[in-house]
Structures are given as C-alpha cells and as structure tokens.
Amino acid sequence: MDSANPSPNSPPSKKIKLNDALVNLTATEVPAPVPVAAPVASGPRPRQPGVAPIKPEYLLPNEPNSRANVVFDDDAAEQASSKDGDSKNNGKNKKRGQNKNRRLHQGRDTVSLCEFIKLAAEVATPKATPTCPYGAGCKYEHDLSVYVAAKPVDLDGVCPVFSVIGWCPSGLKCRWLGSHFDSINQKLVINDTKRAATKDISSENGRLNGQVLNDLQRKKYVFEKSDEIVKYLDKVIDFNQEKRQATKDSMAQHVEVPIYFAAEKKRLDLRGKYIVSPLTTVGNLPYRRLMRTLGANHTYGEMALSLPLIQGQKSEWALTRSHAEENNAFGVQITAGKHWQAIKATEAISDLVGGGLAEINLNCGCPIDLVYRAGAGSALMDNAGKLARIVRGMSAASGDIPITVKIRTGTKDSNPTAISLANRLINDGQTAAITLHGRSRQQRYSKSADWNYIGEVAKTVKELGQAKVEEDSRAVRPWVVGNGDCYTWEDWHNAVDNHGVDSVMVARGALIKPWIFEEIDSKQYIDKSATERLEYIKQYCNFGLEHWGSDEYGINQTRRFLCEFMSFTHRYVPIGLLEYMPPKMNDRPGNWKGRNELETLLGSNDYKDWVKISEMFLGPVGDGFDFKPKHKSNAF
Numbered sequence: 001m002d003s004a005n006p007s008p009n010s011p012p013s014k015k016i017k018l019n020d021a022l023v024n025l026t027a028t029e030v031p032a033p034v035p036v037a038a039p040v041a042s043g044p045r046p047r048q049p050g051v052a053p054i055k056p057e058y059l060l061p062n063e064p065n066s067r068a069n070v071v072f073d074d075d076a077a078e079q080a081s082s083k084d085g086d087s088k089n090n091g092k093n094k095k096r097g098q099n100k101n102r103r104l105h106q107g108r109d110t111v112s113l114c115e116f117i118k119l120a121a122e123v124a125t126p127k128a129t130p131t132c133p134y135g136a137g138c139k140y141e142h143d144l145s146v147y148v149a150a151k152p153v154d155l156d157g158v159c160p161v162f163s164v165i166g167w168c169p170s171g172l173k174c175r176w177l178g179s180h181f182d183s184i185n186q187k188l189v190i191n192d193t194k195r196a197a198t199k200d201i202s203s204e205n206g207r208l209n210g211q212v213l214n215d216l217q218r219k220k221y222v223f224e225k226s227d228e229i230v231k232y233l234d235k236v237i238d239f240n241q242e243k244r245q246a247t248k249d250s251m252a253q254h255v256e257v258p259i260y261f262a263a264e265k266k267r268l269d270l271r272g273k274y275i276v277s278p279l280t281t282v283g284n285l286p287y288r289r290l291m292r293t294l295g296a297n298h299t300y301g302e303m304a305l306s307l308p309l310i311q312g313q314k315s316e317w318a319l320t321r322s323h324a325e326e327n328n329a330f331g332v333q334i335t336a337g338k339h340w341q342a343i344k345a346t347e348a349i350s351d352l353v354g355g356g357l358a359e360i361n362l363n364c365g366c367p368i369d370l371v372y373r374a375g376a377g378s379a380l381m382d383n384a385g386k387l388a389r390i391v392r393g394m395s396a397a398s399g400d401i402p403i404t405v406k407i408r409t410g411t412k413d414s415n416p417t418a419i420s421l422a423n424r425l426i427n428d429g430q431t432a433a434i435t436l437h438g439r440s441r442q443q444r445y446s447k448s449a450d451w452n453y454i455g456e457v458a459k460t461v462k463e464l465g466q467a468k469v470e471e472d473s474r475a476v477r478p479w480v481v482g483n484g485d486c487y488t489w490e491d492w493h494n495a496v497d498n499h500g501v502d503s504v505m506v507a508r509g510a511l512i513k514p515w516i517f518e519e520i521d522s523k524q525y526i527d528k529s530a531t532e533r534l535e536y537i538k539q540y541c542n543f544g545l546e547h548w549g550s551d552e553y554g555i556n557q558t559r560r561f562l563c564e565f566m567s568f569t570h571r572y573v574p575i576g577l578l579e580y581m582p583p584k585m586n587d588r589p590g591n592w593k594g595r596n597e598l599e600t601l602l603g604s605n606d607y608k609d610w611v612k613i614s615e616m617f618l619g620p621v622g623d624g625f626d627f628k629p630k631h632k633s634n635a636f
C-alpha cells in the first residue's frame, strides 16, 4: 500500500467470544464504532513529517498529561528492564531474572492448613488419602471448610487454568477455587480427560529440579566437557598467537576436544521466519505464547547472564524456560564476559533445557553499561579474538545445538565493525546465524537503524559464507537476520527483498502491534478492533495464569507483566484513525480519542488505566500489588 487513504476494504473484525467481564463492558461502556469519515471534497491535509496524521474528528485538545506530551524512551525501557540497569549499584545485591525489583509475594493464608490435609485434598482417590500423623496434637488446621471460609472471596467465573488444562496447579490457593473444589468430598476436582489431552501441548521446558539447582549452587554439578574445552582453547590461543611460551610439547600433552562445526549440528532454519527478538522483562513466556498464536514462528528467551546460571540462580534459569508451542524453534540467549562462563553455561543449558532447543544465542549487542564494563554484551565486539574463542568454546560445549550471535553495527558510530566480525566468525565455521541490529552501542535508539549497512553485512555473510562452505564442508553459510525499526509488513518485505537478509527480527514492532506477523503474512495493514485487541490481552492473562499460577502471587505477576506489556501496546494508533498510510509508529500522535471508549482506553498512557484493564481478567487489585512503569516517559 502507498500513501493513500486507509483502505475502506480493511478486513472485517473477527467475531470474538468474550468472557463475562468483557461482555458487560462491551454492552454497557462501549458505544458503536464511529464510522470512518468519507474523504472531504477538498482532499486530505498535507502530511506533516514526524506527526501522526490523525483525522481531525479524532483529535482532542492538548492537555498537560496527555499522550501528545509523551516521548517514548526506549533506551530507558531496555536499560530499566535490564538486570544490570542500575550502574550505581555496581551489580552487588541485585535481584536477577524475571523477578528483579519486584515486591510481589505469596499472600499469607489467614488460616494455616496442615500439609497432610492439603495433600489429601489434592489426591484423587480416597484410598490413597494421606492422614496427619500428629492427629489432634497438630498445630495446623485440619478442617478444610474452615480454611476455605477464611480465604478471600473467590473471583468471578471459572478458573482460566482449570478450564484449559482440566486441573489447577495452584490447588487450594487458587483465587477461583470454587470452580474446581468439591466441597462435599473436600477434594480438588480434576478433569482427567482434559488433563490427559492437554498434557503435552501445555507443558513447559526447562523447569529445573531442586537437586540440580542445589548441585550448581554448591559447585557439585559435573561439567563433563567445559574444563577440557577451556584448557584446550587457552592453549590453542596461546599457541596461535605465540604470546606466551606455549610449545608444541604443551599442545601435544593436551587431549584435543572435539570442535563441532555448524554443519555437524542440528539444522537451524531461519529463512523467512517470523522472529520475535529477545526482550528482557517483556519477552516472557506468556508473551511469546501469545506471539506464537499470532503468527510468530521463532522466539528467543530473555537474555540470561552466564555466571548466575552456572551458580544455579533459580530466577536466571527461569529465563531459559519455554513453552511446548515454542519447541524446536526457540533460542536461549546468554551473555558472558569470560569464555569459561559462556562455555559452562552452554554445557548446562544444552544438558538441562529440553524442548528441542533450536539454538543458543550469544548476545554481543547488549549496550547496558554494567554488562559492557564486565566485558560482556556489546563489549565482545571490541575484542574479536575473545568473541571467536567464546563461540568456538560454546560450539564445543553445546553438542548438536547450533550457536548463533546477535551483534550491532559496532560499539562506536564512527567505527562499524560488524563486517570484520562476521568475516572472522564465518572463517571459524561454527556460527549458524548472525543477527545484526543496525545501530551502534553509542547510538542506542537515537536515529534509525542503518539498513544500508545491514544490507552490506548480509551481502558479505552470503558471499564469504558460501566460499567457506566450498572450502570446508563442515561449515554452513550462516543465516543473516536484520534487526531494527521493523514496524510494518512493508518494512519486513523491504528488508528481505531489498537488503538481502534471510529474515528480520522484530522487537518493539511486535510489542506495540502483536499482530504484526499477520500483517506481514497477508501483506496488508489490518485495522484490529478494540475488542480484538482486548481479546489478546485476555489471552495474555490466561497464559500468564498458566505460567505463574492462579493464586495471589501468580495473579500479581501476570498483572505486573501485563502492565509492562501495555507500556508498549498503548502506543499503537489505530490505522482507522489515520488520514494517510503507511502508519509510522515513531510519529508523535498528538492527543486523540478512539472510535469507541474501549479503543480510547487501550491507547491511554496512564498506567492506572492499564491496571484497570487488567482487572477485567484478573479481578480487583489486592493490597500486595503496586506498579510503576519502569521506563518513565519524559515530557517534551
């Protein structure tokens, strides 16, 4: 589509079955959509660069706190969501992983129930019912009805987890307990048929058992390959560079470790794939599940730091988890400042994370100060030798799992290094894919991604990669994936058709407009109705409850991460409000109202409205919840 008025033929909104809360809302609060006004005879106003061309009938007067005065600080978003965002703290005493900076906790039960009675309620057959050995002497409550009566009043409706998988892992703590509790027999209800039918499709990979974590924490975990690989690589590097007095003798004493080449591993296929970027905090498992349902077919976990992984930090391992729907098309992303850290983390991930892990990706693009100062993330681009050693080591440690890298144009604007890095990696023959974010570390999100440079890198990778394959059949021509500012189907196809990349990794575009892959696939802009967009939010909530639990803790987690997600979704300006196509997501929108109240609400930049939206699916906010957007938007 070109710069014409939005097509009046945009696909009709799908009919969507909504839950009770939404039906009530739609019935009472949402007026019928305002029909899109016919173009006036004098023709549309000229398009002003940098300003969203919103039709006059949807424009509101500017107000101090309105969206018109907000800039979206994506550097702050990436930085704030980083585990090491606070450089003043020097990395000490930081909480890591998904739960960092959270004050969420499992609410205490008013009545403490005896564990044996709890178990008895969970056991399906009365025959196997455990009994409390302490009998009347037990200090905990034995009467289940007293426990249930003391719980906060159930939320309305049926437990969303139970209704999908036929049982509820949150058990008696579930906030929809009444929907799966048999009060006469004092048992939790299990729908065996549904449970069996959904067992495989609803499972998650990478949930480590306590023993393994314990072994890692106590340094008892046996890394069978890593030590040898590290020793070998140290010798090879010394020997090759002749920096120290490494002799042929010292090499001879050393057992050679097998170095796998990319063609000797599982095949990774990224050509034409709809790829969601690794996204710290927002790219969590429920979000990725939502994206899978909306057309994504390759996803990445949030960046995990190697050291906490090998130290057995549970919250860091949470970042390696994936859903069954991501099987064989999911990459774990790590970063490390030292080769031994990356190698050990890779070995542990390859051994412990299931689900047909498609790749382990090394993040060499992370711009965050603390990561950079530790020699990790984008600092690796300043030390090609170290980067190459890390990739070789990871490749040796990962068995048949391919190793891929994500880089930027370089660390400095004035000195793009991606081409020489790609050259080096291709020469070593162990990198299965190179993703290039077309910005330097220095540049962060200021200025647009440089797609011409991405195109040059793509050309180099293809040419050198092909030459390498001809020279050494153990190598592959690495996939080359472009990244940066892909907000529309036109951006995606332009990147693939005109800049020569095999595919595009989409980050903010997939957060702001989660149905972006549907648009890419159909090569058209889709004017999603507010009810359809609300349905995605409902779906996210249900996935969140399945992942984090339907008890108070799980609901709080789901609500919080939903609000983080909505700190991006609210930026979407519905295309039906625009005078001109194509839409430009970076245009300043002015203050606007939607075609109905729900559409206006979904575009609100007030986080209190995001919390309000969450209440439609997660019930009223309890005492244990507070949310402040981590990346504050600045006033112009």
Ligand SMILES: Cc1cc2nc3c(=O)[nH]c(=O)nc-3n(C[C@H](O)[C@H](O)[C@H](O)COP(=O)(O)O)c2cc1C
Pocket: 074, 077, 078, 081, 277, 278, 279, 280, 281, 282, 302, 303, 333, 363, 365, 366, 406, 437, 483, 484, 485, 486, 505, 506, 507, 508, 509
């Ligand atoms: C909130 C947020 C979190 C991010 N987290 C990661 C991450 O964990 N790993 C990574 O490689 N890149 C991360 N990035 C960078 C993106 O993956 C991507 O490279 C960048 O946003 C450019 O793509 P875009 O223009 O499509 O947004 C993050 C970006 C944002 C906005």
